[in-house]
Amino acid sequence: MPKVIFVALDGSRRTIDGAAGDSVMATAVRNGVPGIVGECGGNRSCATCHVYVDDGFAARVGPPDDLEDDMLDLAVSDRRDTSRLSCQIKLTDDLDGLTVHIPDEQP
């Protein structure tokens, strides 16, 4: 059960036991983490699950593919190097403790 830690804008942290194979977005939405909407259900169609991956995990999570890259470019108000759509990050045991920061707004 890889844990995921969601850090809100005010610095508060919420730790959730995820399941390997689930996306970070689905883990957040199912547990009602505020600030991650996931309107399209994980189909790279809405960009409402944008997160900043914590620096310590950015390399392990990796970069977005082209389609996701386009979405981030267009839809996200404050894109950074660590921006990802959390629907495209699949949990693995290797990512246990994955920490992501929630942006101040979703499109």
Place this chain on the structure above:
Amino acid sequence: MTALIVGASQAGVQLATSLRDHGYTAPIVLVGAEAHAPYQRPPLSKQFLSGAADLASLELRTAGFYAERGIDVIRGERVTHVALSGSGRRGAGIALTDGGRAISFDRLALTVGARPRRLDVPGADLEGVCYLRDIDDAARLRAHLTRAQEVVVVGGGFIGLEAAAVARAAGRTVTVVEAAGRLIPRSVAPMVSEFFRQAHTRRGTGVRLGSGVAAIQGWQGRVSGVRLLDGTLLTADLVVVGVGVVPRTELAEQLGLACDGGIVVDEYARTSEPSIVAAGDCTVLPHPLAGGGRVRLESMPNAIAQARVAAATLAGDPRPYTEVPWFWSDQYDLKLQIAGVAHGYDQIVVRGDPGAERFSVLYYRRGQLQAITAVNWPADYLAVRRALAGGTPLAPDRAAASDTP
């Protein structure tokens, strides 16, 4: 002040959640006819059907979430009767379920969805004729698909084409039969229909347009073929029917609510009895992009947006529906994204190259941008969706220029 929400799918769950977000502290009861915990439907014809996703991964919320938010979820019981009290608070009443339960409510929301339209031809009840609406349908179809060799898909709409793509990708022989002269005729321009016909054909899926079904043929109770109106027999051991849906308006009719191809609601999700709200596939709503008429938007984004509006209305903080309709469909490696309403347009602008399977079509009415369909081009889709949402004009000649982002 119990709020009763009838229908525990995307709209119902969103309505319950949003009510709590609005600070509604009274009991919320969410009743769903299906035995499963509320789940996402869009993947049923995509990742779930192909085996890439399981039921657990489709759950909308955890059991802990409902408990924490004080949302009482009743599963496996269908509300069969509902009536408002003759006296007392406006909008209060009682509902009865087929499980023998009586639920008193002070507020009522209908998020009852739609049922798949049945094929009304001889043989339609044979084993091997499948529909695709809920998780049980999808599981049944998935099981059939593992054994089937020849699949006929009746209906060239989104459900049919997505199911065809999954079946073809699994190596089956697949033929799509569509009664109209083109695919997905109600949602996209003819050239987009033609693109999808060619894209399916290129991948080995047969497409027969202008073909009505006369009968399903069987042998020993099982499907053996599909007889078309022109006499052609297509052999098949699996038939997938995707010929649209019928909104569930029975409860609304019991309540005397106006229905017209769905439960009629206004931009605040209020039915003709304003104390009762409705949201999702069961409704028809007014939309500025629909040219003043009402539309039924059968989509998850609409279910969510309209449920939020309905919750705000119930919570006494009404806000009109402003969401630009949007939708997507995955077929093979093609991602189709639609924003706006492509009805009543008089001009289209094509960007990109359909031959390269990456292009977009913008729809205009009297020079006014109305909608986009984009294939494998999310950037265009998002730009237009934003322009529509912000009311930004995007002139046809500018859109046609390839260097316009």
